[in-house]
Amino acid sequence: MFCISDSATIGENVIIGNFVVIEDDVQIGDNCIIGHNVVIHKGTKIGNNVRIDDNTVIGKKPMRSVNSIFKDEKELEAATISDGCLIGAGVIIYCGCKIGKDTLIADLSTVRENVTIGNKTIIGRGVAIENFCSIGNSCKLETNVYITAYSTIEDNAFIAPGVVTSNDNFASRSKERFKHFKGVTVKKGGRIGAQATILPGKIINEDGFVAAGSVVTKDVNSGTIVAGNPAKYFKDVPKEQLLENQ
Incomplete structure (x- = not known):
């Protein structure tokens, strides 16, 4: 038993599965698997060979509290899930998202509106990606990573379990904060160890490495390892570990 709009296109x-809802103008390609209790909202575009597991929602519209910093905006585009993606159980992907080919989004993850994710990227279990973020190709974000709004993660980045990023140096006090919101930037090949915390606006430059448990209060130079609280230079990344040598 399911509910499929007459205007939806199914390949x-x-x-x-059972109790699936597919709304108006949804497009689903060939050879897809849609699990039980999945909701696919209006206009969503799903490519070929996509698997979406039970209890997942695609194309959800955002909610705004009365004191949200994000005000009403123009109508968001429909969500797009490209060919070959695997979407786990209990995932929520908002409208305005574009997911590249052959990307995996694991169980219980949330991808907010206005997010782009590249090809062949792995988004681990319970990862939260807030709005206005860009995630590159061939990245790996492991279990329970939190990517704050207005962040950029470039290609081949690695972010270990439990990493937390932030975008508000004013900690929700003072109207001045509205001028300064900035997430983190992880440049190509940047890596962050488990349970590290990255403060607002900080940049992990190409092949930079943040050691586990570190608190990053300054930008990390290319090809260097930083460690501690606050994180300081530890040593250079071994040459055999640089992205160009993989």
Whole structure:
């Protein structure tokens, strides 16, 4: 039993589970698997060979509290899930998201509106990616990573479990903060160890490495390892570990 709009387009060899809702103008490609209790909101575009597991929501519209820093905006575009993606159980992907080819988004993850994720990237279990973020190709964000709004993660970045990023140096006090919101930037090949914390606006430059448990209060130079609280230079990244040598 399911509810599919007459204006939705379903490709060939698509398997649809029980209690699925597919709204108006949704497009689903060939050879897809849609699990039980999945909701796919209006206009969502899903490519070929995509798997979406049970209890997942695609194309959700954002909610705004009365004191949200994000004000009403123009109508968001529909969500797009490209060919070959694997979307786990209990995932929520908001409208305005674009997910590249062959990307995996694991169980219980949340991807907010206005987020782009590249090709062949892994978003681990319970990861939260806030709005206005860009995640590159071939990245790996492991379990329970938190990517704050207005962040950029470039290609081949690695972010270990439990990493926390932030974008507000005023900690929700003073109207001045509205002028300065800035997430983190992880340049190509940057790596962050488990349970590290990255403060607002900080940049992990190419092949930079943040050691586990560190608190990053300054930008990290290319090809260097930083460690501690506050994080300080420890040593250079070994040459055999640089992205160009992989």
